[in-house]
Amino acid sequence: MGRLDVRVRTHLDSTVCYLAREDTLEERVTIRELSLSGALVVGLSTQLSELFAIRPVLPGTGEVELLAKLVRQGKGGSAIRLYYSDQNTMQALWEHIRDHLPPTSSCPYCGHPDDSREGSCDNCNLYLNFSKKNYLERHIENTFAQRLNIRLSRLNLEHIQKIIHFVDSKLLKIQHRSPDREFIGTSPGMLTVFSMLRKVAPTEMSVLLLGESGTGKEVTARSLHTLSGRRDGPFVAVNCAAIPETLLEAELFGYEKGAFTGAYATKKGKFESADGGTLFLDEIGDLPATLQAKLLRFLEDRLVQPVGSALSKKIDVRIVAATNCDLQLSMAQGRFRTDLFYRLNSFTIKLPPLRERGDDKVRLATYFLEKFSRNENRFMEFSEEALEAIRRHPWPGNVRELENKVRRGFLMASGRVIDPECMELDQVDPAVVPDPEPKPASAQRDYVIKVLEQNGYVIAKAARQMQISRPSMYALIKKHGISRDDMK
CATH class of the missing domain: 1.10.10 (Arc Repressor Mutant, subunit A)
Structure with missing residues (x-):
């Protein structure tokens, strides 16, 4: 087999952009020969050792950007390898190449005599019908194995395993269904959480989740539900701090038609909606005293009495509660009932803050970046400086803050690499951020x-x-x- 891609002669004014001593420099060059995977450039005066950007100006399209690497330099110019960009850029590049194909009766890939241009070459078996709109798509599909094989020599076993996992889980959507995939981490604190989850999930015990805001309490509650015998039932989440006190009782326990102004129809509450499943009560420390009494009564007899009703309903639901406040202090100040605390505190799981989770910070950031890349079909990576900034940052907002920073970096990065500036991590003043060590x-x-x-x-x-x-x-x-x- 000859070439994987057609090479044509051309004359494209281009700009090469590269880093030199932390400054971005530019050179004007000319592309004299071009294919989808490489080019011959004239005018490149610098011996570049790292990846760089080249921006050719395509007639009728304008400037496009491609990632490139120098292969060799000689008297006739510099040979560079081009890496695949987004679909629109590659299509524009192919159309320019197609328009510059010289008239010939030979296959432009292997040189075998073939003037049909309607099917595939008899010798190399590559598709030759260049006039088809889907030609590029079909050509890439036909040559995928060869392209991958060229790159395999530069990969180690870990890289290959990552590729196989990526193809299976991200492209073919073959997902490992274990609920533990909702969590990412190998830090001692998170391994303890995983162990406790597996032990308590199959039981009917009420569970109390403790942890700072943003540590993943709702994710933990969902995993408890998924690992339990109630997995086929509903999972209902309620943020007790987000609902006004005057509406919270009706929201939780439901109400009868005419029970109060605006009650135009009977409505079941969150307890009844979660019947047969799990009810997650977030920010339980903000539950008003009157509703603390009703919750305690439910935990004792499993009966729910809607607002405005004289009848009670038997409800089968498991309670998982969570808070980021100090319930011991709340009890000492008389703001939280001691008997309710011990009812909810049958089994307690404390979620560690992100600053105590070591390299889990990088693992989580990579997970979020892969998720955003997959959703937007725009694959990116962190620079080494960005990874170091992620490790150093104290993350007072925990996992929620980390996800938001990665999302910002994904949106703000102009190329394929996310730097600390894109996530605004370089703007943190060490004098005013919280100490990464736990504080009393x-x-x-x-x-x-x-x-x-x-x-x-x-x-x-x-x-x-x-x-x-x-x-x-x-x-x-x-x-x-x-x-x-x-x-x-």
């Missing part, structure tokens, strides 16, 4: 007050400095009992 409650309280002072007690600005959401900032203020007197 008193030290954390003092730190929150200090940040509030630095930002004139404006919650939104303080939250931005700590790189957490406003609700998380309010939760910290509430957790540490910070009052207006402290903020003076």
Whole structure:
């Protein structure tokens, strides 16, 4: 077999962009020969050892960008290898090559005499009907194995395993169904969480999840449900802090028609909606005292009485509760019932903050980047500087903050590589971010007050400095009992 791609003579004004001592430099060059996988460039004066960008100006299309690597330099010019870009760019490149094919009766791939141009070459078996709109797609499919084989010599076993896994799980959608895939991590803290999940999930015990905002409490609750015998039943999640107190009882327990103004029809509550499954009560520490009593009564007799009804209904539901506040302190201050705490505290799982999870930070970031790349069909990677910035960052907003930073980097990166600047990680001032080591409650309280002072007690600005959401900032203020007197 001859060439994998047709090579033609051309004359394309192009710009080569590369890094030199942390500066981006440009050179004007001319492409004299071109194929889908390589080119001969005249005018490249620099011996480049790393990947660089080349931007040829295609007639009728304009400037396109391709990733390239120098193969060799000689008197006739520099031979470069081109790497595949997005579909539109490759199609534009192919159309330019097709329009410059010289008239010949031989196969442009192997040189075998063949002037039919309607089917495939008798010698190399490559498709020759260049006028077909789907020619490029068919050509890539026919030569995929050869293209992959050329690259295999540069791959080790780990790379090959990653490729096979990528093809299976991302392209063929062959998914491993274990609920543990909802979690990513090998840190000791997360391995303990996995072990506890497997032990408690098959039981009917109520579970209390503890952890800072953004550590993945709802993901943990869903995994508990999936691993349990209730997996075929509903999973219903309720954020107790997000629903006004006046509406929360009706939302949880349901109501009868006419029970209050606006109750135009009977509606079942979250408890009844979760019948036969799992009810996840997030931010349980914010549950009002009256509803704490009703929840305790449900845990004792499994009966739900809708608002405005004289009858109770038997409900079969497992309770998983979660909070990021200190329930021991809330009980000491009389804001949370002790008897309810011990009912919910049958089995407790504490989720470690991201700053204590070591290299899980990089694993999670890579997972999120792969997910965004797959959804947008735009595959990218982190630079080494970005990976180091991810390792160093204290992540006060935990996994939720990490996901948002990776999403920002994915959107802001101009090329295929995400740098720290794209995720705004390089703008973090070490003097004002939280200590990556766990802080005692008193030290954390003092730190929150200090940040509030630095930002004139404006919650939104303080939250931005700590790189957490406003609700998380309010939760910290509430957790540490910070009052207006402290903020003076």
